[in-house]
Amino acid sequence: MYTTVVLALPDAIPFDLATPIETFGRVRLPDGRPGYRTLVAGPERDIEAGPLRLTVDDDLDALQRADLIVVPGRENPLAPAPPAVLAALRTAADRGTRIASICVGAFTLAEAALLDGLDATTHWLAADEFKRKYPAVQVNPDVLYTDNGKILTSAGAVAGIDLCLHIVRNDYGTVVAADAARLAVAPLHRPGGQAQYIVRNRAPSRPTTLDQVLPWIEDNAYRGLALADIAAAAGLSVRTLTRRFKDETGQSPLQWVAGVRIRQAQELLETTDHTVDRIAAQTGFPTTSNFRSQFGQVVGVTPGAYRKVFRPGPHRPADEAVLAKATPVFLPENAKLL
Structure with a gap:
């Protein structure tokens, strides 16, 4: 069994906190045992997470007992993380602990200097600011997640589930990952290099000569x-x-x-x-x-594949052939993720 510690920082994004708790909490091995022991730890006992107030049972010492640390995003990713948190992350990384970020949690990893020289991703809306703030990091906003071995990052929202299931698949194989995906009612595999489905031509954030x-x-x-x-x-x-x-x-x-x-x-x-x-x-x-x-x-992706993700519609036999090519059929021996 692996011990996963979810880091609850002040102003954490609730969805990002819940993603690893729910995903790893649903992992069961073939004999019925849980695959992960999931803890929540933070620099303070009481944490504000959006509209929620959380009481955290474990302090930062838990990070040093973890096999995997997951760092959720914060509502204000530019806010400095507590120095004790950065020190604890660096110590854990030096010990060889795997550390993963969800969404703008990559800002915390970068602030701890854990991403220097590595490939990373984050929510596409924050990518430009991330590049300016941390030029030593090789940012790729066009992928769902990155895996550098010990340091992993994911893009926004559902990409965090993609990353968690990717970790499960690496730890226990496709059979266990497929079962976890079914329990989470999540399609099982989108490769990390898949695009984030966005088009980067948002209007400039301040007035320009092109406004008309x-x-x-x-x-x-x-x-x-x-x-x-x-x-x-x-x-x-x-x-x-x-x-x-x-x-x-x-x-x-x-x-x-x-x-x-x-x-x-x-x-x-x-x-x-x-x-x-x-x-x-x-x-x-x-x-x-x-x-x-x-x-x-x-x-x-193709227009047809895009539509299948965002407008599945009524089940049609033709879709089965497409899905069979895009995603393995998960009988008791294969798995992938949305």
């Missing part, structure tokens, strides 16, 4: 837009438009348009039963093959 043209693009992306069309709407020359887009969004105007179209296509895939051909036409892609290609490059 960005909404215009949202409303007109279904049209066959050329650079000249966008420049005319912005009242700028093509050269000035291109320069300002690069300076203020990090993308070219047409890259931005493609991102808008893909986000709109995602919404249609999630909320309608329209065919892929129809969605391609509705969102302004010149051909269905062009839509499939760009969608796959940006989102990391």
Whole structure:
């Protein structure tokens, strides 16, 4: 049996706290014994976690008895962690303890200097701030989780379940991991390198010279837009438009348009039963093959696979063949995760 310690920090995100408790708590070995003993420890006895007030039974000494430490995210990931917590994490890492973070919990690992020179991920909304604050870390916001052996990180929300089941699979094999996933009512395997299903062309957070043209693009992306069309709407020359887009969004105007179209296509895939051909036409892609290609490059999966995740709909026999290819069938000997 492995001892897992979930670190309860001030202002912890409740979902992130619950994820390892629930996931590891559902692990049963073939003989019925639990696979993990899960404890919750913190620097203080009473911890605030969003709207919750928690009483923690174990102090930071528990980290030194752990086989695995899980660090949940905090509502304010930029808030300094208590020095005693950072020291305890470093001591545990020096002992060879596995340490994993969920969502923006990666900020705590980075603050403890445990991610320097390693691959890591975090919630995509926090990725840019993470890169600025911790340039020594190799941040990849486009994956669900990273595994460096002893140090692991995950992206936001459900990716924490992905990471926990990945750990279970490494510890006990696919049979046990599949059973834990079924008990948690979670599909069993999304590889760590799978994309986070997001398109990174959110509008700049502060006023820019593009404030008028960005909404215009949202409303007109279904049209066959050329650079000249966008420049005319912005009242700028093509050269000035291109320069300002690069300076203020990090993308070219047409890259931005493609991102808008893909986000709109995602919404249609999630909320309608329209065919892929129809969605391609509705969102302004010149051909269905062009839509499939760009969608796959940006989102990391096909439009059909994306729809199966976010709009499963009524069970259809055709889905079985797709799922059989994407995810092993988990009889008493195979397992994967959502």
